[in-house]
Amino acid sequence: MAVTIIKKGDHGSAVQDLQRRLNMHGGRLTVDGWFGDATEAAVATIQRRAGLVVDGVAGPKTMEALRGEDSSHRLKEADLQAAADRLGVELACVKAVNEVESRGSGFLDDGRPVILLERHIAYRQAKAADLPVDTMALRYPNLVNPTRGGYAGGAAEWSRFDNLRSVTSQQIAVEACSWGAFQVMGYHWARLGYPSAQAFRDEMSHSEDRQLDAFIRFIEADPAMLKALKAKKWAEFARLYNGPAYKENLYDAKLAAAFAKAERLAA
Structure with a gap:
């Protein structure tokens, strides 16, 4: 199920x-659909009242707050x-990185963390x-491939994950995916101080604040990226964080x- 996000300009x-x-x-809005x-x-x-990240965007977390549901596993303003x-x-x-990368939530509606399988990383790993790998690429081109692509999106990415795991290994499947609200790639697990790929997956499955911790570790591990973030050099930061394809997606x-x-x- 796609994550519904309602933001300024929508109607x-x-x-x-x-x-x-x-x-x-307590709002005093004209119900005009704008x-x-x-x-x-x-x-x-x-959002401020609930302690959530204040971004003015009505995503899953804000709707949970409006419905009075538990949001203890969600990122808070204090966490950021x-x-x-x-x-x-x-x-x-x-907050800027959180808004652009998270697309509203680090978890799917079914409670599993958001992932995106990168088939070219699966090929490399x-x-x-x-x-x-070349035989695999012929048989499973959407799972193992020297070029990026093959995305299914949403919960369907977990089907790709399970299929990749069955033809490679649990570790390679974890390493080939980006995880959670900040889309940190699994293959960074050792560099970021996690004892194993499975331990990284477990942390990303726990809560959004654990996903935030992975983001912090990722930035701390790259002095150039941290320098670009401090200076608000968005093009340089986006290049280091998202790769050269950042221009296609206008990340900066x-x-x-x-x-x-x-x-x-x-x-």
Whole structure:
């Protein structure tokens, strides 16, 4: 199931429903189905009240808060502040990366962490393990392939994970995926101080604050990336964090916009 995210500029019945829910919690919105400044401010108020990350975007976490559900496994504003303090960067910097990378949640509706299997990484890791990668690429091109692609998205990525694990190994399957809210690749597990690939998977499956810890470790392990984040050099940071394909996805522009919004909502 796709994660529903409602944000500024959206319109329609989903926005109307959101506005009605916000009004039940003290909002004074006109239920017009248009997500403008007032709706964004009302969402931020609810997030602030619940201790959630204040980004003005109504994703799964905000809807949980509006429904009165438990959000103890979710990232809190205080968690991002602690991360910013540890890294020595502005809070808005961490919030920008969180907004752009997380797409609303580090978990699927069924409780499993969000993953994305990178078949070209599976090819590389399987080749390093002396597996017959070229034969695999012919038989399972969406799982093992020298080129990126083959994505299914959402919960379907877990089917790809299970299939890759069955033809390679648990470790290679973990290493070939990006994990959680911050999409940290599994093959970094040893570099980031985890005792095994399985231990990394277990941490990413626990809570969003454990996923945040992986992000912090990832930034700390790369002085150039940390320097770019501190200086808010978004193109350089995006290149180091997402790879050269960042330009295709406009990650630098998205990060700059998310940073500006985080500063605005904090004012």
